[in-house]
Amino acid sequence: MTRRTTSPESQRSTRRGARASQVGLESRTRAWLRHHRAMWLDSAQRLAKRPLSSLLTMLAIAIALVLPSGLWLALDSARLLDAELDESATVTVYLDTRLDERAAMDVAARLRDRAPVAGARLVTAAEGLAEFQQGVGLEDALASLEDNPLPAAVVVTPADTDPDSVRVLASNLEAVDGVDEARVDLAWLERLRRLAELGQRLTLALAGLFGLGVLLVVGNTIRLAVESRRQEIEVVTLIGATHAFVRRPFLYSGAWYGLGGGVLAIVLLVLGGHWLSAPVTALAESYGAHFTLPRLGFGGSVLLCVCSTILGWLGAWLAVGRHLADIKPR
Amino acid sequence: MIVFEHVGKRYGGRSEALADINFRVERGEMLFLTGHSGAGKSSLLRLIMRLDKPSRGRVLVAGHDLDRFHLSQIPYYRRQIGVVFQDHQLLFDRSVFANVVLPLEIQGVEPRESARRVRAALDKVGLLYRETALPIELSSGERQRIGIARAVVNKPSLLLADEPTGNLDPQLSADIMRLFEDFNRIGTTVMVASHDLALITRLRHRVLRLREGRLVGDEEAA
Structure with a gap:
């Protein structure tokens, strides 16, 4: 027997025939979507209500994202250079x-x-x-x-x-x-390749570390949010909210923080690119080379935002999971 | 509706909060649960709400053995029970309407149907005109009535109340009790924990008496 057929809800619905239609799959899905939409908005409004602290959290995430993505960009340009060098091999x-x-x-x-x-x-x-x-x-x-x-x-x-x-x-x-x-x-070419490989590994390690940093930043923020809404969580748990229902607004908050952090990181990368481009070009020209700093581009920006949103969501998921277990109605 | 079979409950290493409790409540009954504070009234209600598991014995509600529920089924079970708390447990960051609609939101009832039911519940407790008020603007009697509206808005088959008149004067307490009787009259099983003996004896319903975790009296309705 499946769990669904033994659930009290379905037993009740068969008992009260008139209500059976209300708990049909379609209306359940609609209710689920409705709650998602509501929480998506609600979590954004909550963030907007405290703009400074939300911005600070996003900025912390952005700073953690800028270093690995900046390095990745630098490495990408090194790869371009490498391709040019291949031709000169x-x-x-x-x-x-x-x-x-x-x-x-x-x-x-x-x-x-x-x-x-x-x-x-x-x-x-x-x-x-x-x-x-x-x-x-x-x-x-x-x-x-x-x-x-x-x-x-x-x-x-x-x-x-x-x-x-x-x-x-x-x-x-x-x-x-x-x-x-x-x-x-070939010695110098091989040396350059090794350097590029080292840079790649360094970037990966940094991306891992800073990704963990993003998880911690979001996790800590969400932990505080859970704490501040403790009473609400207790009440809705008492009147039959599922874990998923309770978790949902926090997951959306985490995703918002991640997305905001990603957008800010892109802004920082663009600003940093502008700031560095003049001296970098001048330096390259002094070596008789033509070189401009690479840009993130549309695809890269979208990828960065998607990754940061997922990281934010994941951080929230970990934090909420940890702290919901602590909250038990009195 | 509710069956307790040799139920015992022990919290941590302390002495037993409940010991060998046996009773049976039929569907549509109204009864009181009384005793001094610490006698085990709240512990007993927590077992029915499945906030705690008994250390010994069995609790059955509407034919379900509460011990057998999977963790994920508990929320669905709780939706069948309306609970009124002594401290009403309203959320102060939202309006009366938003508080009362909460159980329906959780169940995913359509917004229009929800609004209709919330207004019906508010009307029943006589506070329809306060639907946009914030709980902070209400008197304690009004807050308790909002708590009741929230407990009954999804038409539960079982209504539990833990000291619902604890902070109210006798007149307001009598009003609240009359509300519970109204819900009982339309078929809801009602169980009220209260130490207000004067009020209880006046109302002439079945009374379960607890003392130090034991059931010491079960007086049928007069």
Whole structure:
């Protein structure tokens, strides 16, 4: 037998036939929705009635959210940078200095046709010298040289930018006729990857910690709210309110706090972005790079709000569950 | 309606609040529960409301063994019982109407039907004209009547009252008792705990007498 059929309510409803229709599934669902709507509004009004303390709670949540989401954004921009770097993960193949220009072009063409190579660009000895002069600013010193000491080179872009396969490709390229040396400098790329991984873990750990912080902030606020409405809880429990009924307004309050905190966190992130963007761009420009701070965007903002709302709801759920057990009608 | 079989109740390590209580209340009956304070009246009512479980014996209400209820069923059980408290337990942050409508809100009755029933209940206790007042603006007699309106608004089959006239003068007390008699007349089982012996004897209903947790008298209605 199911619990429903043994519940006193249903027994009563069968006893009092006229009322049976009232406890039908449809009207129960309607009543449930009605209470949800009422509590959704009621909890918002309660928060609005004490704007300062509500705002402070939301601000505390926002501050806890800003650090991990800011870090996440920074990491995201590092990932963008990483993708750019992947493209620059090239193998420089230095050709035998004895080869003339025509032979060099042949070798370059052969390299281009090899399997895991996405592209190969020939840099002749003369071009190499010109580039070198431009980049380093040693025009005078180089001009005094009689011969061009640079070999022709082919800049090979690997199809697969994974460090290990790039290394294999480099050693394969060295075996090609007319190739003197294939050089690939991956150490700094790997270092950057490790740093990014470290940053990712750090962000996760911080997100976990600060998420816990949000739970505690909401939990504590809701605990006080439960305490201040103790009499009401006792009375409605005495006249037959279910736990879900009693819990509902507090869960909505928690969700509101979370949502408010999420919105404030977005505001803080935008303000912080503005505050930092000028020096960051200037710094990047001094390195000859073009870099702007990443923005949260619409999707990111929605995600942040959804997460913070869920965190608020969860914090309230934990707090109410804990404290309802303490409240027993006298 | 109510059956107590060898019921005992002990709170913590203290002596027994109730010991070997046996009685039976028929549907539609009205009775008083009396005794000095501490005799066990409130403990007995708490058992019927399923706020406590008996340490020994069985309590049956409307055919249900209260011990067998699952925790989640208790709220639905309580909705069948109207309770009037000595301190009326009104919520002071909301109007009289909002207080009385509470049991119907909990049951999920449609708002229009709720309003109709609340007004009927307020009319019954003679306070329809105060529906928008706040409890703080009412006299203690009026508050108690609002408490009664809340207890009867969902037409419970059982009405319990714990010292409902405790703070009232004799005239108001008599008015309150007359209300209970009215509800009893339309079929509600009414059980009133009171130590106001003068009032009880005048009303000529069945009386259960408790002394130190034991049932020492069960006098049928005169």
